[in-house]
Every structure is written in C-alpha cells, then in structure tokens.
Amino acid sequence: MSQATQEQTVSDDGVIESVSGPVVTATDLDARMNDVVYVGEEGLMGEVIEIEGNITTIQVYEETSAVSPGEPVTNTGEPLTVDLGPGMLDTIYDGVQRPLDVLEDQMGAFLDRGVDAPGIDLEKTWEFTPSVEVGDEVGPGDVVGTVDETISIEHKVLVPPDFEGGEVESIEAGSFTVTEAVTTLDSGEEVTMHQEWPVREARPTVEKQTPTTPLVSGQRILDGLFPLAKGGTAAIPGPFGSGKTVTQQSLAKFADADIVVYVGCGERGNEMTEVIDDFPELPDPQTGNPLMARTCLIANTSNMPVAARESCVYTGITIAEYYRDMGYDVALMADSTSRWAEAMREISSRLEEMPGEEGYPAYLAARLSAFYERAGYFENVNGSEGSISVIGAVSPPGGDFSEPVTQNTLRIVKTFWALDADLAERRHFPAINWDESYSLYRSQLDPWFENEIADDWSETRQWAINTLDEESELQEIVQLVGKDALPEDQQLTLEVARYLREAWLQQNAFHDVDRYCPPEKTYQILTAIKAFNDEAFEALDAGVPVDEITSVDAVPRLNRIATTPDEEAAEFVSDLTDEITSQLREKY
Numbered sequence: 184m185s186q187a188t189q190e191q192t193v194s195d196d197g198v199i200e201s202v203s204g205p206v207v208t209a210t211d212l213d214a215r216m217n218d219v220v221y222v223g224e225e226g227l228m229g230e231v232i233e234i235e236g237n238i239t240t241i242q243v244y245e246e247t248s249a250v251s252p253g254e255p256v257t258n259t260g261e262p263l264t265v266d267l268g269p270g271m272l273d274t275i276y277d278g279v280q281r282p283l284d285v286l287e288d289q290m291g292a293f294l295d296r297g298v299d300a301p302g303i304d305l306e307k308t309w310e311f312t313p314s315v316e317v318g319d320e321v322g323p324g325d326v327v328g329t330v331d332e333t334i335s336i337e338h339k340v341l342v343p344p345d346f347e348g349g350e351v352e353s354i355e356a357g358s359f360t361v362t363e364a365v366t367t368l369d370s371g372e373e374v375t376m377h378q379e380w381p382v383r384e385a386r387p388t389v390e391k392q393t394p395t396t397p398l399v400s401g402q403r404i405l406d407g408l409f410p411l412a413k414g415g416t417a418a419i420p421g422p423f424g425s426g427k428t429v430t431q432q433s434l435a436k437f438a439d440a441d442i443v444v445y446v447g448c449g450e451r452g453n454e455m456t457e458v459i460d461d462f463p464e465l466p467d468p469q470t471g472n473p474l475m476a477r478t479c480l481i482a483n484t485s486n487m488p489v490a491a492r493e494s495c496v497y498t499g500i501t502i503a504e505y506y507r508d509m510g511y512d513v514a515l516m517a518d519s520t521s522r523w524a525e526a527m528r529e530i531s532s533r534l535e536e537m538p539g540e541e542g543y544p545a546y547l548a549a550r551l552s553a554f555y556e557r558a559g560y561f562e563n564v565n566g567s568e569g570s571i572s573v574i575g576a577v578s579p580p581g582g583d584f585s586e587p588v589t590q591n592t593l594r595i596v597k598t599f600w601a602l603d604a605d606l607a608e609r610r611h612f613p614a615i616n617w618d619e620s621y622s623l624y625r626s627q628l629d630p631w632f633e634n635e636i637a638d639d640w641s642e643t644r645q646w647a648i649n650t651l652d653e654e655s656e657l658q659e660i661v662q663l664v665g666k667d668a669l670p671e672d673q674q675l676t677l678e679v680a681r682y683l684r685e686a687w688l689q690q691n692a693f694h695d696v697d698r699y700c701p702p703e704k705t706y707q708i709l710t711a712i713k714a715f716n717d718e719a720f721e722a723l724d725a726g727v728p729v730d731e732i733t734s735v736d737a738v739p740r741l742n743r744i745a746t747t748p749d750e751e752a753a754e755f756v757s758d759l760t761d762e763i764t765s766q767l768r769e770k771y
Contacts, residue, residue, distance in 0.1 A: 225297035266302030278483035278495030322348035324564035333476035382497035401437035401699035414560030414570035421602025422582030440514035449522025510567035519576035654680035725771035
C-alpha cells in the first residue's frame with residue numbers, strides 16, 4: 184500500500200457505537216493502539232486504548248456529556264505527542280499540554296470542549312545563536328545552537344533523536360520561529376527548534392549511571408537523614424492533611440535542580456491554585472530570578488476529566504527528558520500518583536478488565552515501574568550528562584500504607600519519606616516519621632557530604648539516628664511508668680532527643696529563613712546539639728543532677744539556630760556551644 188493510500192485509509196472516519204463516561208467505542212475506524220483521535224461533532228481529543236475486531240475503544244480526555252452514538256470519529260494516525268521547544272518554561276499546561284493561559288485568552292476562565300492549542304507558541308521569534316559551523320558533523324541529540332528561553336535557562340537546540348544527522352550545510356544567527364529551519368544538513372534534514380515526541384516512549388540515552396550527587400532539598404530531615412540523589416526516585420505517602428503537598432511544593436521551590444516540572448495530578452483545585460499564585464511571586468533561592476523562569480506546571484485537578492489525569496504524568500516526564508537531553512538536572516514532582524492510579528482503575532473498570540487488588544488493574548505495578556524507571560542519571564546521546572529525579576506523592580486511603588499503590592511504589596523507589604498523621608496533629612512539620620522512613624542512597628551520597636560539608640557527616644548523622652531510636656524505645660517505658668522513674672542517663676537522652684526533634688527535624692515552611700536550610704547549616708545545628716549532648720553526659724558523670732543540666736540558660740537557644748540568618752549561623756553556633764560548655768562546666 185502506498186503512503187498516500189495509507190494516509191487516506193487512516194484518516195477515514197469511524198462511527199461512535201457507545202459512550203460510557205470517558206470511554207467511547209467506535210466502529211469502522213482504521214486505527215492503531217495509542218493513536219490520537221477526535222471524537223464527535225465537537226472533535227473531543229481521545230486516545231485508542233483497545234482494538235477488538237471492528238470495535239475500537241477510546242479514552243477521551245474531555246467531558247463526554249451530550250456525545251451520542253452515530254457521531255463521527257476521526258483518526259490522526261499519530262500517538263499522543265507533546266510539542267517540545269523554547270517556551271515551555273514559565274507556562275501552565277493541562278494534562279495533554281494545552282497552555283491554559285492561551286486558552287483563557289481565547290475563551291475566558293471557563294473552557295469550551297473540543298478546543299486545542301499548540302504546546303508552544305509557533306509564531307513567537309527567538310534569537311538563535313549557533314554553536315556549530317558549516318562543515319561540522321552533527322548526529323542525533325547534538326546541540327546546534329542556543330536561545331535564551333528565560334532569564335535563568337539557556338535553551339539548547341538539539342538535533343532530534345530520530346534524525347540521521349550529517350554535515351552542516353547552512354546555519355546562521357538570527358530571529359526564527361520554532362518551525363523555521365535554523366540548520367540544514369547534507370542529508371537533506373532541516374533542524375528546527377520544534378520537536379514532537381510520543382509521551383509513552385522514553386527518549387533515547389546511552390547509559391544509566393549510578394548517581395553520586397544529592398538533590399539538596401533545603402529540608403533538614405531529608406538532607407540530614409534521608410537524602411535523595413540527583414537522578415533518584417522518592418515517594419511521599421501520607422494521609423489527608425499530613426503535608427504531602429506542602430513538602431512537594433517546598434522541594435519544587437528549593438531543591439537545587441536546574442529545571443522543575445510540577446505535575447498536579449488529580450489534586451484539589453485550591454491547592455493547585457495556590458501553586459499557580461505562589462510560584463510567579465517567589466524568587467529562585469539559587470539565582471534570585473523568578474522561580475517560574477525554571478519551572479513548568481502541569482495542572483490536572485480533581486474536577487478535570489479523569490482520562491487526562493492518566494496521561495498528565497507522561498506529559499510531565501517527556502518534558503523532563505527533553506531538558507535532561509540538554510544536560511540539565513530536572514526534578515519532577517507528581518502530586519499525586521494515587522489519583523493517577525485511580526484514573527487507571529476507573530478506565531479499566533469501564534473496559535471490563537479483570538480487576539486486581541482493591542479493583543486496581545492488574546498492570547498497576549507495571550505502569551508505576553515504567554514511569555519511575557524513566558528517572559535516573561544518564562549519559563545522553565550527545566555525550567552530556569543529565570538527570571531526572573522523580574518525587575511522587577501517594578495518598579493512601581485512611582493513611583493505610585498496606586494498600587496497593589503505596590506497596591507497589593515502595594518496591595520501585597529507593598527513598599521513602601513516610602508522613603505521619605500523629606506528628607501533623609502535634610504540629611510537627613515536616614511530619615516525616617523518622618522511624619518508618621529510609622533512603623537507600625545514603626552510602627553512595629556520603630562521600631559527597633563528607634567532601635563538601637564535613638568529614639564526620641555520616642558519623643554525626645548516625646549518632647542522631649541512634650539517639651532517636653533510643654528515644655523511641657524509652658517512650659514506651661515512659662508511657663507506662665513516667666519519665667521520673669527512668670535512670671538519669673536515660674532522662675538526659677530524652678532531653679537531647681527532644682532538641683533533635685524540635686531544633687533539627689522540625690522546620691517552618693512559612694518562615695523567611697527557616698523554610699530553606701543549606702546542608703552546612705543542617706550540619707551546624709546537629710553539631711551544636713551533639714556538643715550539648717557530650718558536655719551534658721560529662722557533667723552527669725561528674726555528679727551533676729540531670730535537672731541542673733537541663734536548666735542551663737544557654738541550652739534553649741538551640742531552638743533559635745534554625746531561624747538565624749544562614750550567614751550568621753556558624754558564628755551563632757560557635758558562641759552558643761562555648762556558652763553551653765562553660766555553663767555546664769561551672770556545675771562541677
């Protein structure tokens with residue numbers, strides 16, 4: 184069959200046979216799996232998810248009310264793709280990469296069905312600066328030039344991964360739209376700033392490497408106890424109100440990634456509104472420029488069509504892979520993967536597939552794995568190195584971590600930040616339970632912390648872990664017989680652990696200083712508490728009663744280190760530890 188004949192056959196219309204929520208079946212449609220189709224008289228976007236004989240099943244990314252059998256279905260012959268190019272940063276998309284600000288300009292705050300807009304502005308011109316010359320050989324993924332996408336990020340124009348490559352025949356600086364050729368190769372291929380890529384297919388790389396650099400979050404409990412590597416995966420499960428979204432937003436604001444992709448997947452509209460309102464106002468702690476200058480937001484709230492929720496995480500990870508190919512470190516926040524799994528469950532039930540545990544589809548684990556496996560620290564096809572760190576929030580019903588989404592996620596990710604409703608009720612934030620959480624990246628990240636921060640980083644952290652573990656064991660006894668019944672050394676351990684919890688692990692996300700804590704300061708606070716611990720036990724050994732040790736005037740000032748400006752923290756800690764030492768030694 185010739186290409187022209189094939190295209191004619193593919194574009195033939197089918198007819199709607201039945202409509203069940205976002206799932207539509209059509210007959211007489213010449214289509215392949217994952218083809219994008221337009222459904223009904225209004226042309227609602229959908230995707231082929233099942234083909235059985237002459238019956239094609241489609242999931243529609245928009246509300247299907249008033250769509251009826253007999254209306255046409257048109258196939259595009261292409262899978263669901265995203266538009267890649269300059270202009271994606273400082274933009275807010277829906278789940279299938281329609282720019283919400285463009286749609287709002289066209290029709291106001293309430294969007295009509297069947298509307299569409301390209302993911303990037305095809306008319307805007309960008310000032311292109313070549314980085315290769317005529318006669319140079321370029322291959323797939325190579326950088327041919329740059330444009331200033333935002334004040335913070337230089338966008339690198341890449342030869343598409345599916346190009347053959349060749350010798351540069353023409354290239355020049357100037358203003359171009361994303362669809363105009365900036366480079367012509369002797370193979371006849373023309374490189375533009377615009378690429379398209381199917382969202383369910385990972386972009387090619389050379390090799391996935393072992394990550395050895397932490398994604399510094401500015402959150403003491405994360406950097407200090409449960410670090411995440413650049414290119415790592417993490418899960419934040421927790422019940423309603425425990426702080427999943429605030430923790431993810433703090434990571435999006437302060438993590439030292441070059442690019443942030445924030446996917447609001449089925450969360451409440453007011454929370455996504457807060458993100459959309461806050462981010463444009465926030466300064467980037469790294470550069471001082473607006474945070475949105477390195478951020479792409481994908482908003483698919485709980486009142487939006489359920490099918491688009493299933494695709495929004497793929498849209499986000501594909502955009503992240505594109506910037507990774509440029510050699511950037513990308514952090515992707517998915518809030519929350521539970522809502523994504525619920526969307527899969529709803530569509531699966533409408534397809535009458537055999538349900539798995541708690542009604543989720545049998546392929547739940549495979550879909551979660553395929554998503555998280557696209558994270559990593561990679562050697563790109565152009566020789567550069569880049570990373571994608573994926574942090575997924577999980578919302579287990581009733582805070583039950585034994586439910587399928589949490590359990591399947593735990594089998595995949597290497598960092599687990601367990602949020603605790605009891606800590607949240609006690610107003611301890613971040614409400615991350617240090618007894619249940621873990622990081623499998625600790626050993627491979629310790630050399631970085633020991634070289635960059637302090638050579639006794641891992642030893643000091645282990646002391647803190649041991650002290651907190653001992654406190655957990657003693658609390659069971661305290662609840663039975665009271666604190667006063669304990670030996671004095673155990674009473675002193677409880678007091679030191681209290682300062683670890685209050686002065687080190689607690690952090691105020693709304694305080695101008697405390698909302699971000701560099702690793703140096705995280706270490707300084709911990710060493711100050713350890714210095715108090717060491718001096719206090721020496722005083723106890725010398726016969727000083729525990730009540731006198733804990734009543735020393737300088738000790739409560741440990742709680743003030745966190746809110747001390749970062750540049751003043753080292754001097755504050757030095758003075759405070761000297762004062763604690765002298766006051767305790769006066770006792771014996």
